[in-house]
Amino acid sequence: MTNLSELLAQCGVGLYDAETVNENSRTIYRIYIVKDGGVSLDDCENVSRLLSPIYDVEPPVLGDYVLEVSSPGLERALKDARHFKQSIGELVSVKFINENGENDGIKGTLVAANDGEITVGNDDLSLVIPYDKIKKAKTYIEW
Structure with missing residues (x-):
């Protein structure tokens, strides 16, 4: 599979972080994206539209999950x-x-x-x- 960062670059955004979390008995694969000038709802939608068919064939996690794409926000975790x-x-x-x-x-x-x-x-x-x-x-x- 193509590198996630490379796929995001096709949408004009960069990868900030990706995580798998369990909330309300659901597994969520969450991708945080960044872009100069800020991330728009359209950016999130474009990334989701690009990744969904790829992840239908090669899921990023085992079992049922929900894909979420968002900006890391103004108050964001610093991990590396x-x-x-x-x-x-x-x-x-x-x-x-x-x-x-x-x-x-x-x-x-x-x-x-x-x-x-x-x-x-x-x-x-x-x-x-x-x-x-x-x-x-x-x-x-x-x-």
Whole structure:
């Protein structure tokens, strides 16, 4: 089968993430797409229309499932270096294990991200956090 990223490029969008979740006794295969200028409903529809016949022949998961295509949203999970690099300058909430082995957290601006660590800063401090210490991270919006 053709690579998912290559298929999405045919629709003019990029792959942010894909996940399989179970909600209300249903299996959902969810694809998050991104595009400069934002993702429209038409973009989601075009991707779904492209993938549906392919997945009818080669399903992405075992058993019955529902395909969902959407944008990752303004408040989105950050799971890998690519996500962090794309989010530099945005507000983030990071839960991590500190140098004492304890659970900790910080909210602030994602100042930097490379292949090994991120830097998050706020009015009080600036922290460098290795990826292997991050338990959960997401962008957030102050309303």
